Amino acid sequence: MSTILELPKAAPFLIEQDYSAYSTEQHSVWAELVRRRMPQLERHAAQEYLDGFETLCLPYDRLPNLAAVSAKLHRRTGWNATPVSGFMPAPAFFEMLAARRFPTTTWLRSRNSLEYTPEPDIFHDVFGHVPMHAHRIFADFLEHYGRVCASISDSATLEKLGRLFWYTVEFGVIRQRGEIKAYGSGLISSHGECMNVIEGHCAIHEFSLDEVLLTPVKVDELHKVLFAVSNFDEIYEAMHEAERHALCGRLQEE
Numbered sequence: 001m002s003t004i005l006e007l008p009k010a011a012p013f014l015i016e017q018d019y020s021a022y023s024t025e026q027h028s029v030w031a032e033l034v035r036r037r038m039p040q041l042e043r044h045a046a047q048e049y050l051d052g053f054e055t056l057c058l059p060y061d062r063l064p065n066l067a068a069v070s071a072k073l074h075r076r077t078g079w080n081a082t083p084v085s086g087f088m089p090a091p092a093f094f095e096m097l098a099a100r101r102f103p104t105t106t107w108l109r110s111r112n113s114l115e116y117t118p119e120p121d122i123f124h125d126v127f128g129h130v131p132m133h134a135h136r137i138f139a140d141f142l143e144h145y146g147r148v149c150a151s152i153s154d155s156a157t158l159e160k161l162g163r164l165f166w167y168t169v170e171f172g173v174i175r176q177r178g179e180i181k182a183y184g185s186g187l188i189s190s191h192g193e194c195m196n197v198i199e200g201h202c203a204i205h206e207f208s209l210d211e212v213l214l215t216p217v218k219v220d221e222l223h224k225v226l227f228a229v230s231n232f233d234e235i236y237e238a239m240h241e242a243e244r245h246a247l248c249g250r251l252q253e254e
């Protein structure tokens with residue numbers, strides 16, 4: 001089936017990654033970003049993130065070729081890192097997740113903004129997100145998230161489910177051998193966000209779906225609370241519970 005038929009809402013945003021167009025400077029910015037993040041992540045990232053990075057052979061010294069990454073990823077979990085032109089409307093985004101395609105930007109931040117970009121770039125998307133897609137339970141959770149959200153039109157319900165995405169996929173932490181480890185891409189790809197957790201400026205609550213659904217997302221400040229799972233089955237189960245809540249209208253505004 002062609003991608004346009006398979007992904008009618010996302011089709012206008014799908015592009016090719018012109019790998020040969022990246023400059024030497026851009027490859028060297030990627031290498032610098034990886035060099036800066038790895039020492040902290042070797043100590044503070046979830047083992048599953050580090051395993052995914054290694055399994056996919058993500059490059060340290062040059063930008064990733066998405067077709068090569070996707071070939072490895074697809075063999076493992078059926079996921080793809082699919083190049084898109086940038087910000088996507090929610091229905092197109094959910095449609096892609098439901099099809100096990102992660103919308104992946106191809107542009108890279110410049111050397112002047114190594115720590116922060118207002119919108120996700122390829123470093124956030126590939127370095128931050130993609131290694132977790134090699135984990136089978138996480139991969140199934142994310143597809144299910146996309147399928148459920150793609151079937152919902154109520155905005156209050158989608159906003160609540162957005163909180164579940166935020167506190168897992170973007171800013172998730174897990175307790176491993178008594179320590180808090182990061183697996184959310186916003187923590188993985190940002191030194192400042194990760195330090196906020198490591199240095200204890202952020203409270204860590206045990207993951208509870210009800211509390212997550214009641215905690216609004218604030219994008220313009222460091223987190224004051226995040227939610228630790230003890231294994232990835234918890235987010236898989238939480239998504240099924242969230243689906244049940246959504247189906248019976250519990251997530252709509254009273």
Ligand SMILES: [Fe+2]
Pocket residue numbers: 120124129170185186
């Ligand atoms: Fe992200």
